[in-house]
Amino acid sequence: MSQIQIWTLVFIVGSFAVYLYIAWRSRVKETAGFYVAGQGIPTIANGAAVAADWMSAASFISMAGLIAFLGSDGTIYLMGWTGGYVLLALLIAPYLRKWGKFTVPEFVGDRYSETVRTIAAVAAIIISFTYVVGQMRGGGIVFSRFLKLDVTQGVILAAVIIGLYAVLGGMKGITWTQVAQYTVLIVAYLIPAFAVAQQMTGFPVPQVSFGQILAELDAISVEMGLNQYTEAFAARPQIDVFLVTMALMIGTAGLPHVIVRFYTTKTVRGARYSAFWALFFIALLYTTAPAVGAFTKLNLLQDVNGVSANALPSWIENWAATGLVTVSDGATTINTVSNSPTSGADLIVNNDILVLASPEIAGLPAPIVGLVAAGGMAAAMSTAAGLLLVISSSFSHDLYFRRVKRDSTDQQRLLAGRIAMGLAVLVAIYAGINPPAFVAQVVAFAFGLAASTFFPAIVLGIFWKRCNATGAAAGMVTGLIFTASYMIYTLPVFGTAANPHIFNISPEGIGTIGAIVNFVVTIVVSKMTAPPPDEIVEMVESIRYPAARREVTAGTAADAA
Amino acid sequence: MTEVTPDKETRGGEPPPAAPPPASPPDNSWRKEYWSRNLRLMVILLAIWFVVSFGFGILLVEPLNNIVIAGFPLGFWFAQQGSIYVFVILIFVYAKMMDRLDNQFGVDEQETEGAGK
Numbered sequence: 001m002s003q004i005q006i007w008t009l010v011f012i013v014g015s016f017a018v019y020l021y022i023a024w025r026s027r028v029k030e031t032a033g034f035y036v037a038g039q040g041i042p043t044i045a046n047g048a049a050v051a052a053d054w055m056s057a058a059s060f061i062s063m064a065g066l067i068a069f070l071g072s073d074g075t076i077y078l079m080g081w082t083g084g085y086v087l088l089a090l091l092i093a094p095y096l097r098k099w100g101k102f103t104v105p106e107f108v109g110d111r112y113s114e115t116v117r118t119i120a121a122v123a124a125i126i127i128s129f130t131y132v133v134g135q136m137r138g139g140g141i142v143f144s145r146f147l148k149l150d151v152t153q154g155v156i157l158a159a160v161i162i163g164l165y166a167v168l169g170g171m172k173g174i175t176w177t178q179v180a181q182y183t184v185l186i187v188a189y190l191i192p193a194f195a196v197a198q199q200m201t202g203f204p205v206p207q208v209s210f211g212q213i214l215a216e217l218d219a220i221s222v223e224m225g226l227n228q229y230t231e232a233f234a235a236r237p238q239i240d241v242f243l244v245t246m247a248l249m250i251g252t253a254g255l256p257h258v259i260v261r262f263y264t265t266k267t268v269r270g271a272r273y274s275a276f277w278a279l280f281f282i283a284l285l286y287t288t289a290p291a292v293g294a295f296t297k298l299n300l301l302q303d304v305n306g307v308s309a310n311a312l313p314s315w316i317e318n319w320a321a322t323g324l325v326t327v328s329d330g331a332t333t334i335n336t337v338s339n340s341p342t343s344g345a346d347l348i349v350n351n352d353i354l355v356l357a358s359p360e361i362a363g364l365p366a367p368i369v370g371l372v373a374a375g376g377m378a379a380a381m382s383t384a385a386g387l388l389l390v391i392s393s394s395f396s397h398d399l400y401f402r403r404v405k406r407d408s409t410d411q412q413r414l415l416a417g418r419i420a421m422g423l424a425v426l427v428a429i430y431a432g433i434n435p436p437a438f439v440a441q442v443v444a445f446a447f448g449l450a451a452s453t454f455f456p457a458i459v460l461g462i463f464w465k466r467c468n469a470t471g472a473a474a475g476m477v478t479g480l481i482f483t484a485s486y487m488i489y490t491l492p493v494f495g496t497a498a499n500p501h502i503f504n505i506s507p508e509g510i511g512t513i514g515a516i517v518n519f520v521v522t523i524v525v526s527k528m529t530a531p532p533p534d535e536i537v538e539m540v541e542s543i544r545y546p547a548a549r550r551e552v553t554a555g556t557a558a559d560a561a
Numbered sequence: 562m563t564e565v566t567p568d569k570e571t572r573g574g575e576p577p578p579a580a581p582p583p584a585s586p587p588d589n590s591w592r593k594e595y596w597s598r599n600l601r602l603m604v605i606l607l608a609i610w611f612v613v614s615f616g617f618g619i620l621l622v623e624p625l626n627n628i629v630i631a632g633f634p635l636g637f638w639f640a641q642q643g644s645i646y647v648f649v650i651l652i653f654v655y656a657k658m659m660d661r662l663d664n665q666f667g668v669d670e671q672e673t674e675g676a677g678k
Contacts, residue, residue, distance in 0.1 A: 067641075072622070075640035079614050082645045086610045089652045090603050094659075207642060211632030230637045232622040242619050267670045269663070272656040279652055283645050290641040544596055550667045 004360075007370030008146040015184050015374045016161060019381070022180055023165035023173040031102070031397075031413050034170030041175055041264045047277020049175045050261045052182035052382035054081075054252075054278065055285055056131070057138020060185055060379035065354030068293035069339040071227055073235040076244040076508075080447075082279060082286050083245070084252025087455075089275035092253055093262040095462045097271035098543040100263060103390075104256040104454065105398040111461040111536065113469035114402065119476050121398035123453045124256040128387040128394075129427070131257075131446040135384035136432025139377055141352060145322050146373040155432040158380065163425035166385045166392075167418045174385045175264060181378035186284055188375025192359045192368050193288045196295045199362060206291030217298045224301055225336040225345065229294065236506065243509030250515055251447025254455030256394070257386040268546035296358045303361065304334040304347055315360040316347075324350035384428070392421035445487060445507070452479035452514025460522055462544075465537050471526030479518030486510040595666045602658055606651050614644040 041049065059081065067074030096107055105124055109117025136155050139162075143154025165173055197206040200213060217229045227234035233241060252258060261278075262271045303313050309331050319325040327334070331346035338345035356376060359369045396416040453476045460467040460475075487507045489499050505513065531537075617625060618640035625636030633642075663669035 072637050072640060075618055075644075078641050079618055079644050082648050083610065083614050086607070086648050086651050090606060090655055208631070211630075211638075214632050214634075214637075230626065230634050232626065232636060232640070238619065242615060245615070245619065269656075269660065269670055272652075272659060276649070276652040276656050279649050283649050287642055287645050541592070544599075545592070545668045546663055547668050547670045549591070 003366035004369045005146065005148070007366045008373045009370075011367075011370040011374035012147075012377060015180075015378060018180055019161075019165055019177045022176045023169040026173045026176050027168050031410050031417065034172070034414055034417055040266060043265060043270045043273045044277050045179050046175070046261065046265050046270070046274040048182040048281055049178040049264075050258065050274060050278035051281035051285075052178035052185065052378070053174075053261060053386040054258060054282060054383070055182075055185065055379055056383035057135045057376065057380035059285065059289075060189065061138050061141065061355055061376050062352050063355075064289045064293040064296065064358075065339075065351035066293075067290050068297040068354055069226075069351060070235045071221075071229040072232045073241055074290060074293065076236070076241055076248065078286055078290060080245045080248025081252060082282060084249040085275055085279040085282070087249060087253040088258065088262075089272060089279075091459050091462070092259060093271045093275050094268045094546070095543045096259060096458070097262050097265060098268050098546060099539075102263070103393045103397055104259050104458075105394055108454075108457055108461065108472065109398070109402075110539065112457075112472045112532075116457070116469055116473045116476065117398055117402065119473060120454070120457070121394040123449065123476065123480060124394040124398075125391050127255065127446045127449045127453075128257055128390045129424075129431075130449065131255075132384050132387040132391070132424070132428045133431040135380045135387070136428050138352075139380040139384070140432060141322065141324075142356065142373050142376045142380070145319065145324075145353075145356060146370070148321075151322075152433050156429055158377070158384075159425050159429045159432065162381050162384045162388065163422060166388050166425075167421050170417070171264060171389055174382075174389055175261075177385065178382045181382040182281060184378040185375040185382075186281070188371045188378070189285050189288060189292075189355075192362070192364055192372060193292050193295075195364055195368070196299070196358065196362045197291065200295055200298070206295065207287045210291035210294045213294060213298050217294055217301075220298065220301045220305065224305060226338070229297075237504040240501075240504050240506050240509050243505055243512045247451050247509050247511030247515075248447050250455045251449075251451035251511055254450040254453070254458065255446070256450070256454065257383075257390045259454075259458075260390060260393075261386070292355060292358060296354050296361055299358075299361050300349070300354075301337060304337065306333055306335065308333045309346075313361075315357055318360065319353055319357055322353070324353045388421050388424050388428070391424040392417050395420040395424075448483050448487065448508060448511030448514065449480065451511035452483040452518055456515055456518040456522055460519070462540065464523075464526075465540050466526060466531055467522060468526045468529055468532045470529045471522040471524075474525040475518040475520075475522030478521045479514045482517050483510050483514035486514075591666055595662065595668065598662055599659070602655065602662070606655055610648065610651055613639065613647045618644050 063077055066077060070076075096104075099107060099110070101107065101110070103124075105117045105120035108120045136159055139158030140151045140155035143149045143157055144151045147154075149157065165177055169177070193206045194204045197209045198204040201209040203209040203212075214230055221227065221229050232238075236244070262274060265271045265274050304316075309327055312327070312334070316325050316327070320327070326341070326348040328344070328346050328348070334346045336345040337347045337349060339349055339351050341348055356372060359372055396413065396419075400416055400420075401413060456479065457472045457476050461472065487510065490501055490507045491498055501507075617636065622636030622640055625639065626634035628635040630638070660669070
């Protein structure tokens, strides 16, 4: 075993032991614990859990690499995956917490009708499932590179471990495990980033110091056949950058596995501060990622530029085994680099390895490489667990016990939730072994679907009392069909032919249009049909105020802060 | 009458309801006031959200890139760094302002859980 393998094994086994210990300590015996952790999670811990839940294998493993090759246009992921929290905090989280039940489909079910609940449950399952595939794949890549398992075995191993603690602890176990996972992943992300920043610029804070290398990076990128790094809209047209960013933001605010996390706080006020802490914790990684992307890309290009093909640095050979780095057959010296297998460049680098390989590329010591591996696993596992919980709760709580078997004990429901979780793990394993596209892209589709189904239904449900069940159902179905059709039309991954983009709109950006379609259909259909019953209007009214009103006298606001 | 005056973000032209009439059950006019202040705060914060991200980071990125600070073209900086900092601040301001609003209207939750700052 190499040094790197030993250290990887130490960190991965050590962190897994911690997760399993936490899961065992917080195992649950009733459905409230299983689905919403008994609504007893403190605010900062909940924020960290949301952040871990949120930052997936795509954020940790793929994002810096994507940004490195997208250059300036990498902002679609940076802003898209953070800006949604502003929408979530202002438009959704406090109100859904006030209403306070178990699942997102349950809210739309209460607000609209059982039919809408069923649509929402199916949509939640499709979305979460799309998303979980990427996590399985990400976990598999870590195992295959660092522990020399093949990707298939890696996926199975990752899935079994996630399945174990998700089935055991439900939301409570998942939340506390995620707090630990956040710690592991952020440390694993920041340490190499600070080390690389120090090494390359002499100033350790990557957010500040990567400005210094941008001019140099622009120059070498152009020399090696890539776009100038800081040039806007080099990779995507402006309209598409706008639409993709918007789709990712509103998709974020509509993702069931994110929204449900705000059900677990103790109070409405706690939900607001949870959103703040969540974005704060997320921002630590998201402001570092573009720096990691820029530093690693510069390092990589300088390492290989003009080097002969048999004198390349050792990390290339290490990673070639995973198939994620390829030196072209005919290449004798490396003059061009690309992330696209069809570009014909001398060296093809997959986006996914940039973060995982960055310590090696920068020549950092083996323990740091091992730590990064554990961080990648933590990111993949924490997100997968949250998603599996949504799949399981939608299936058992919203579909099976609502539609099929209405009378059942809490014990039966808990068992059904666990069985659904187990089945979801099995399907995720299969899809993780045969993934449709790059990890981050797979995830991007889930956002389009969430943006075009949940976000409009939830926001209108809170802010527009006149919105009714027929309108919401029509809007969700139209939004979902519209968005999914365009994705199938433009992407070859579903076994269909890939057609050119209409008006330069990529499949990742179509969710924005889908959401607008949903809004319009919902409003028009609601207006044309009868207003919702009084008790629904009263329910909407009640979720707008955090608590029952107490007597207020002048000057009582002193304890506000 | 030492009500806490809202910060400039709420742009509250009118004075806060220093002493809303003690709740005679049917009188729910405070609800309208509370809700409209909540909406106003929301709209202002969302306007900032849009201008910083979609405005500076996408629509105006090219002209802003002509300004370079510490190696960063400004538009590029907003797109990859600045907007994210602003998002974090916006949520914090929202949570703080809503604490104040809830308190003024007496709808704050009695159970406090040390929500941090």
